[in-house]
Amino acid sequence: MAKEQKKIILTGDRPTGPLHLGHYIGSLKNRVKLQNEYEQYIIIADLQALTDNAENPEKVQKNVIELGLDYLSVGIDPKVSTIFIQSLIPALSELTMYYLNLVTVAQLERNPTVKDEMRQKGFGNRVPAGFFIYPISQVADITAFKANLVPVGADQVPMIEQTNEVVRAFNRIYKTNVLIETAALVSDVPRLSGLDGKAKMSKSLENCIYLSDTPDVVKEKVLRMYTDPGHVHVKDPGKIEGNVVFEYLDAFDLEKKKVAELKENYQRGGLGDIKAKEYLFEVLEDLLAPIREKRKEFAKDPAQIMKIIKKGTAKANEKASQTLKEVKEAMGLVY
Amino acid sequence: MAKEQKKIILTGDRPTGPLHLGHYIGSLKNRVKLQNEYEQYIIIADLQALTDNAENPEKVQKNVIELGLDYLSVGIDPKVSTIFIQSLIPALSELTMYYLNLVTVAQLERNPTVKDEMRQKGFGNRVPAGFFIYPISQVADITAFKANLVPVGADQVPMIEQTNEVVRAFNRIYKTNVLIETAALVSDVPRLSGLDGKAKMSKSLENCIYLSDTPDVVKEKVLRMYTDPGHVHVKDPGKIEGNVVFEYLDAFDLEKKKVAELKENYQRGGLGDIKAKEYLFEVLEDLLAPIREKRKEFAKDPAQIMKIIKKGTAKANEKASQTLKEVKEAMGLVY
Structure with missing residues (x-):
């Protein structure tokens, strides 16, 4: 055959x-x-x-x-x-x-x-x-x-x-x-979107997280990500539209239910930006850490x-x- | 060295x-x-x-x-x-x-x-x-x-x-x-110039003598070459400016003295177009015959x-x- x-x-x-x-x-x-x-x-x-x-x-x-x-x-x-x-x-x-x-x-x-x-x-x-x-x-x-x-x-x-x-x-x-x-x-x-939320992620705009970034750099970039500028106190209700953190969670977090809960919590008031970002960092690291490890191995030779x-x-x-x-x-x- | x-x-x-x-x-x-x-x-x-x-x-x-x-x-x-x-x-x-x-x-x-x-x-x-x-x-x-x-x-x-x-x-x-x-x-x-004297020799204008033309074709092309349209009878004085036959003689005849005599004769009246063309044909054949011979040899293989x-x-x-x-x-x- x-x-x-x-x-x-x-x-x-x-x-x-x-x-x-x-x-x-x-x-x-x-x-x-x-x-x-x-x-x-x-x-x-x-x-x-x-x-x-x-x-x-x-x-x-x-x-x-x-x-x-x-x-x-x-x-x-x-x-x-x-x-x-x-x-x-x-x-x-x-x-x-x-x-x-x-x-x-x-x-x-x-x-x-x-x-x-x-x-x-x-x-x-x-x-x-x-x-x-x-x-x-x-x-x-x-x-x-x-x-x-x-x-x-x-x-x-x-x-x-x-x-x-x-x-x-x-x-x-x-x-x-x-x-x-x-x-x-x-x-x-x-x-x-790029980190600034203004445009798509693009090298020339310097708004990227690279696959080869170290964890420190990824963390720093996530922490300066654009969220909802009106969301000042943890208890304030926050917007998720145009909020880069939630866009990334949608894109990268496989646990959709968890993301839905976080969104609800954020919109209602009660989820701080820092907390959301720390969570996103973990999600990204789940993806990036193995890539980084493999990259390190390959880069040796x-x-x-x-x-x-x-x-x-x-x-x-x-x-x-x-x-x-x-x-x-x-x-x-x-x- | x-x-x-x-x-x-x-x-x-x-x-x-x-x-x-x-x-x-x-x-x-x-x-x-x-x-x-x-x-x-x-x-x-x-x-x-x-x-x-x-x-x-x-x-x-x-x-x-x-x-x-x-x-x-x-x-x-x-x-x-x-x-x-x-x-x-x-x-x-x-x-x-x-x-x-x-x-x-x-x-x-x-x-x-x-x-x-x-x-x-x-x-x-x-x-x-x-x-x-x-x-x-x-x-x-x-x-x-x-x-x-x-x-x-x-x-x-x-x-x-x-x-x-x-x-x-x-x-x-x-x-x-x-x-x-x-x-x-x-x-x-x-x-x-091309045979018609109107433009430069160019394949697209069909006014060319090719290196691979047979003697018959060369002769036929030379005979229909543009000369002086006012030169009707052999005895009439003819113009050599714009006369393709003399342009070609200038270009191809190595005997410059002979060409000068022919020109004088033509301008004075007394040299017919046919005669001038037959002479040009011979001059061209001196160049083309050996090329044609060599071409024939090479073309065999x-x-x-x-x-x-x-x-x-x-x-x-x-x-x-x-x-x-x-x-x-x-x-x-x-x-």
């Missing part, structure tokens, strides 16, 4: 900094869950990171191994998930070159995700050309591994649509079916981490090279 | 059609002359050809070997010149990706050569993204081989300037000197041509990979 082919997922991160609780709840947790059900490729997108970090390659380089450490520490299993470094796979750059001929400059300009990002990054009229075309580099990443699914936030859906436009154009023009359309696996987890990533890269390279070969054959570009 | 390092030239063509007399006089002749003095890399730019031929990869593929045949037939010596296929050198795509981060979209939009080309090609608002960024792909071609000189027409000088902007940006940002600035070797040969090109490609690949390695090291992007 033929073994059923597992569906393929492509996911990954730009190596621009350590991963935080927002990443954990938004994607890492899911990757760990999905890695046995799917064939999972996890890209450490250093080329993509460079598109807006050209002046800081050392930051990108340094964070590649940090990302590897984060992945392994949260439970990504390199025996079933393939972790790889983008810049070590020449086929990804080569595919990008072929795909760039199948989209117009106007189509790139219309991509709403990139438009938003360009505004956020404040490039003005100094948009790096590499950044402008990075959606097509992503098409290469996705199609190289023939990914059926790409986990994304809702704001990233246009990227997947653009990918499929390229896939359809390629298959139509070259009368082939070597490229396959992919689907967005849209996360239904709302994005986690960085060469071993790199060996794992290199092994994944070799596997990914083989797969991407095979796709490139099929792409060139479909184009008749064989010598 | 250390052997003096030869300077490096990068030159080449898009494989979109056979080469014609305009190519010969504008560049091929010079390549044959320069190949012993310089280390010459000749790129068969199939990737670049695809940027505005994405729907015709078979045309591009087919013309790669035709181009190789043309090169060898005019006297390019593969023992001293390195002929190679662009798409077989992954480092060229990879370098392009790194360089794209060092130029802005606005800088690409300002490139006057590309602006002109986009207008000529009538893309309207459907400019392929690959075409838009091809100057940066050219930067990769030039820098990969550390070319000191790039033979170009005057209209291509902005391309060389853009190359050097990228080179300087790279060296400045990454505090290195691995990339070297290149210089335009601007041809002082005016571009050859296309596998041998491909072997020569593949050998050049292997050498070029080694050189480009070495440059990519140095580029990554300069960026600290080493794992």
